């Protein structure tokens with residue numbers, strides 16, 4: 666019986682056998698700690714009936730631990746050099762399917778429909794490539810996939826921004842974009858020492874649980890996110906001044922913007938970072954009707 670892929674010795678042996686060299690540009694930092702991997706998978710609360718989607722299996726360290734607990738695993742890997750390695754390392758797990766595709770270009774919805782037929786509980790579980798964490802998370806959320814949520818490792822700083830509460834320095838348009846769809850929580854802080862090669866930033870695991878309905882009901886989602894982004898454009902400016910700069914012909918529409926803020930019961934001198942998602946929702950609906 667082979668040792669787990671993620672043990673330092675087995676990882677080293679696999680890398681040597683295939684003469685694999687890491688590509689920094691693909692965010693290749695592999696996990697070499699089974700204990701950390703198991704804790705990540707614990708947070709996904711998988712059952713024998715669950716399906717899991719992984720992004721970037723690498724040499725299969727996390728994939729293996731997910732496979733031990735799920736009915737089906739589908740893993741998207743961009744680096745062709747890893748395919749023969751994965752075929753070898755994951756051979757004891759026939760319910761794992763590796764798809765050679767850039768996750769940002771993949772039609773994930775169709776893949777899920779084709780590979781997870783009859784599976785009701787689906788989670789995304791991944792140690793994400795750090796150069797594209799935000800686009801990957803936003804793509805998976807915006808595509809409205811039939812998933813319960815995600816448990817993903819990413820840069821600690823991004824994890825803190827995603828899960829930040831109003832009134833904190835980390836709170837911004839990314840917090841709102843993710844929390845609009847999910848309940849977000851940092852569940853683990855992970856030291857650099859559990860990766861080869863070691864990344865030059867700290868890492869964290871975040872759990873995003875999909876809300877049955879978005880956090881706030883708005884008349885026009887695109888407009889809502891435009892208003893959120895405008896409100897954070899310059900963090901030191903008041904909400905009123907950011908809206909005046911961010912809304913087309915904002916200067917001429919100052920009195921309309923002021924009236925909407927008053928109707929939404931938002932003090933125009935507040936900063937964007939103090940507004941809750943509900944307040945942004947109220948404000949964007951009023952602006953949508955008045956501008």
Ligand code: SAM
Nearest residue numbers: 694695696721722723742743744767768792794
């Ligand atoms: N899951 C492995 C582990 O934990 O040891 C490897 C994680 S490593 C941080 C990120 C992985 O994502 C690498 O295998 C890399 O080749 C892959 N990757 C990078 N960009 C990708 C993309 N756009 N689509 C799919 N996989 C990608």
